[in-house]
Amino acid sequence: MAAVRVHREISGPSDAPTVVLAGSLGSTHRMWDPQVEALSEHFRVVRYDARGHGESPVPPGSYAIDDLADDLVALLDDIGVERAHLVGLSLGGMTGMRVAVRNPERVDRLVVLCSSAHLPPDVWLERAATVRADGVASIAESIVDRWFTPGFSQAHPDVRRAHVDMVAATPSAGYAACCDAIAAMDQRADLASIGAPTLAIAGADDPATPPEHLREVAEGVPDGRLLVLDQAAHLANVEQPQQVSAAIIEHLQGAPA
């Protein structure tokens, strides 16, 4: 499938190294709000909506992780960036790993948060079918139950509500097409070919991509390292914003893996 021109928001100094932030299934670029200020002190920060999400195009049919990776490379081409740091959470992490495998010359350092090289296909095909039948809004509450720990949701009902609304606003066709991409993905054999120094960050309480998935990434990538954050579920960047921002900055600035 041809690459699409994704919706992007750019902040930070134009002459600083570029970091591209790729988000989770059911999110928009706004899921990175907690990181933008801190990262913009050091980097040109490029956030975007994945195809099928937010203000980006929603091509018909199923997608593959390769399509999402091609969109990210097309974004780099479009903004005139030869080589960037990539930071991706969940679906965004899968996309970042794929770019690091297929376009290694475009990737400086990689951060993979709350993601996986492989997830059970049947779960994702079933979710795609549910969303095609009933719409993404029908599962938005249950999705966000996995994004935050119960304690965080109780303490921050406004944050939880904003994320339920974000998921519910995702085009159902785009969401389902990305579920197809996750179902068809198996990057386990490719991890060894990722040359970019890689930090894998897990939420200790993430039921969607538990820490063992990030351990597999950290141990599979030759220059990989694992960080497990307590009191964080799937959207660890929202639940532990300072720790995540600090870990990203340290890794991208070249802390030894």
Ligand SMILES: O=C(O)CC1=CCC(=O)O1
């Ligand atoms: O939203 C979820 O259920 C968790 C998830 C797994 C891959 C992804 O992008 O989100």
